[in-house]
Amino acid sequence: MAKVRGAIVVDNELCKGxxxxxxxxxxxxxxxxxxxxxxxxxxxxxxxPEACIGCANCALVCPDSVxxxxxVKVS
Amino acid sequence: MADIDxxxxxxxxxxxxxxxxxLTDNVMHYCPGCSHGVVHKLVAEVIEEMGIQxxxxxxxxxxxxxxxxxxxxxxxxxxxxxxxxxxxxxIKRLMPEKFVFTYQGDGDLASIGAAEILHACNRGENIxxxxxxxAIYGMTGGQMAPTTLVGMPTATSPYGRQIDLxxxxxxxxxxxxxxxxxxxxxxxxxxxxxxxRKTKKAIRKAFENQKAGKGTSFxxxxxxxxxxxxxxxVKANEWMTEHMFPFYPLGDKKDCEKDPAEDYEKYMKx
Numbered sequence: 001m002a003k004v005r006g007a008i009v010v011d012n013e014l015c016k017g018x019x020x021x022x023x024x025x026x027x028x029x030x031x032x033x034x035x036x037x038x039x040x041x042x043x044x045x046x047x048x049p050e051a052c053i054g055c056a057n058c059a060l061v062c063p064d065s066v067x068x069x070x071x072v073k074v075s
Numbered sequence: 076m077a078d079i080d081x082x083x084x085x086x087x088x089x090x091x092x093x094x095x096x097x098l099t100d101n102v103m104h105y106c107p108g109c110s111h112g113v114v115h116k117l118v119a120e121v122i123e124e125m126g127i128q129x130x131x132x133x134x135x136x137x138x139x140x141x142x143x144x145x146x147x148x149x150x151x152x153x154x155x156x157x158x159x160x161x162x163x164x165x166i167k168r169l170m171p172e173k174f175v176f177t178y179q180g181d182g183d184l185a186s187i188g189a190a191e192i193l194h195a196c197n198r199g200e201n202i203x204x205x206x207x208x209x210a211i212y213g214m215t216g217g218q219m220a221p222t223t224l225v226g227m228p229t230a231t232s233p234y235g236r237q238i239d240l241x242x243x244x245x246x247x248x249x250x251x252x253x254x255x256x257x258x259x260x261x262x263x264x265x266x267x268x269x270x271x272r273k274t275k276k277a278i279r280k281a282f283e284n285q286k287a288g289k290g291t292s293f294x295x296x297x298x299x300x301x302x303x304x305x306x307x308x309v310k311a312n313e314w315m316t317e318h319m320f321p322f323y324p325l326g327d328k329k330d331c332e333k334d335p336a337e338d339y340e341k342y343m344k345x
Contacts, residue, residue: 006091007084018108018301018308024268041107049081056092057268063112064103069092070084 005074006054010044011066017041021058021067027051030058097123101145108308110298111140113265114207117275118178119147121282131174132166134159136188138180139214140207157188160195163202174285176203182212185221185247192251199256199290199333203281206247206293209300210319217303221245224322229303248295248328255334258290261327264297264320266312277327290333297323 021044022030031047054071097119105111122131135143137156144151154162159177167175184192184206212218219229222244226235252260259281263274281292297319299311
């Protein structure tokens with residue numbers, strides 16, 4: 001059965017660490033990093049990369065449009 | 076199942092979502108989690124989808140979104156406080172082939188600009204109005220706005236808004252929906268992905284209405300102001316869902332064409 005795998009790329013330096021993508025993610029893929037970026041924000045990153053399904057919900061709710069989403073079907 | 080490496084997923088051919096090119100690369104000055112960023116993105120995406128980047132003129136207000144011209148790569152005009160619908164009226168009448176929209180907050184549209192918006196909608200100007208309602212004056216430090224909920228504490232009403240002292244909150248969308256010049260009046264939100272998709276559809280429809288010359292399209296977006304409300308962005312969304320949606324119910328209030336002139340001319344015939 002075909003399975004969908006996704007991945008996101010977050011622009012760490014532009015992320016403001018609001019955490020809206022963490023709540024929007026249906027598969028608990030995203031978490032906020034313990035490290036901070038140049039502006040002092042805990043940027044978002046993929047904590048469970050295997051769980052990502054590429055639904056783009058995180059990118060839709062991101063106010064700063066820093067998330068790029070990729071999706072591929074694997075069999 | 077063969078395992079696939081993250082590097083193999085992150086490839087140009089697998090791209091499903093990226094920042095639209097209509098948005099500039101400037102870093103937005105908005106606070107973390109501000110709804111303005113999402114609505115800017117939706118406007119930019121609609122402009123890109125319709126291919127009207129060169130024909131669109133935005134009118135930015137006074138308020139947090141005064142710098143909207145830094146973020147969306149189209150032609151802009153800046154209006155005096157509350158006067159965006161008047162400026163948009165002039166632009167649209169002089170250049171009817173252009174797509175004109177105003178982008179206003181609740182302090183701008185519902186308070187100082189109440190006359191301009193009501194009369195622009197009443198005249199049925201062929202423009203799109205995007206109204207960001209976060210129930211507060213965000214830029215100036217969280218003062219009470221006309222849309223502040225009863226009992227909601229703000230910088231200038233620390234014990235909460237009281238009806239006998241401050242009056243009632245205004246439902247601009249319902250007021251505007253009663254005017255004959257408007258064709259599409261809706262209230263949306265951007266707190267979750269499904270709501271964002273709905274709001275984008277509404278903005279698209281508003282621009283299509285303008286193309287068809289149907290009248291004024293008015294889109295209210297119920298938004299958060301985490302800095303003004305003194306909560307974090309996630310809590311702000313929860314607060315909005317819990318308190319604002321019951322008073323500001325989401326959905327289309329009106330979806331038709333503006334009233335035909337014949338309906339009104341008959342009264343003079345006697």
